[in-house]
Amino acid sequence: MKYALIYEHIGLYSITLMCRVLGVSRSGYYRWLERPISTREARRTEMEGLIKDTYETFEAMYGAPRLAKELTDLGHPCSVNYVAKIMSDHGIKALNGKGFNYSHHSLTMHNVSDNLLWRNFAASRPNEKWTTDITYIWVKDRWLYLATVMDLFSRRIVGWSLDTSMKEALISKAMGMALSQRTTAPGLIVHSDRGTQYRSQAYIDYLTANEIRISMSRKGNCWDNAPMESFFSRLKVELIYPKNYRTIEEARSGIFAYIEIFYNRKRRHSANDGMNPVAFEEQAAMAA
Structure with a gap:
């Protein structure tokens, strides 16, 4: 058309x-x-987002067959041809395809830290363990990038940043917000994946200066950061996909309201005995 x-x-x-x-x-x-958006168009929009998210989750290693299998297993049945068409329309290709050049540089990983959590996401007090990550958000005709910081004690989002570029400044701004709002002590663990932003020297130096212990997921293992993956999934299902934002300003306002008003202060969380993150922290402070 x-x-x-x-x-x-x-x-x-x-x-x-x-x-x-x-x-x-x-x-x-x-x-x-x-x-009005037709049912077919709405499904296409939803599947585009799911395909891009799954492609990102598996670090661009999955082609259409594996993405179709993964999405079907997650409750979004789709054919390989359907996924392949969307990938082709958006120029998405698996990095393990014939056209990808595995140069020496692409295989080199600098500033990689040990995994200090090993999927032990329980915390006995606030500001003991934080986790952080970046997700992609499609707005009309471009990507936005959202970096968030979560306190694993209450699953509260304590810092976040939204921008049109995925540079080190994005994650430093989110971490800066978290550190400005919380009272931390030396030894706080901050966990992330091995993304280039999290391995940048400026970011490493920033965390070290704040006496933070750095932890990183194993290569290609998204479940090592499962709480943050879960949050991003909820954010997109409950906000991004239904709203289908058309401007950056709309997306920024919506994300602010979702994080600061709904998720932190209203949304009940099973890990918090059915309480929202803020109420859970307040109850813990009263009991201390």
């Missing part, structure tokens, strides 16, 4: 130019944008 073709190429060419070339009116295109 011509309108869909225009939508897919926003940012590459002007809307006026594309409408003129394709022989459609701008007013018709904008009316198309405001149309």
Whole structure:
């Protein structure tokens, strides 16, 4: 469809130019944008997000067959051809394909820390163990990147940052927010995956200066950071996919409300005996 073709190429060419070339009116295109979304389109949008998230979770190693199997096992039945078409439309390719060059640099891992948690996500007090990660959020025609920091004692999100680039500053800003809001002591464990941002020297130095012990997941093992993976899954199912944000400002406002108002202060958590994170921490403080 011509309108869909225009939508897919926003940012590459002007809307006026594309409408003129394709022989459609701008007013018709904008009316198309405001149309009700069909069930088929809604499923396509949901599956695009799920495929991108699963692709990211398995560190870009899965192609269409494995992604289709993983999504089907998770309760989202889909065919290999359906997944392959979406991957092709978005230029997604498995890094273990023939076109990927395994250079010496790509196999080298610097600043990798030991896994201090070993999936022991229980904490006896606040600010004993934190975990952090980055997730991708698709907004209209571009990626946004959300970095969050969770206190494993209560599963409270104590720091977060949203940006259009996934650089070291993104995770440092989230960590800076957490450290400014909490009273920490030397020995706090902060766990992450082995992403390049978390292995950057500036970030390592920042944590070291705050007397933080650094922990990292094993290579390619997303379950070593399961609480954060669970939070991201809830965020997307409960907020991102239903809202389908079209602007960065809308996404930022929605994420703020979800984290600070709903998740931290209202959403009940099974790990907290059915209490929300803030209430759980307040109860623990009264009992101490």
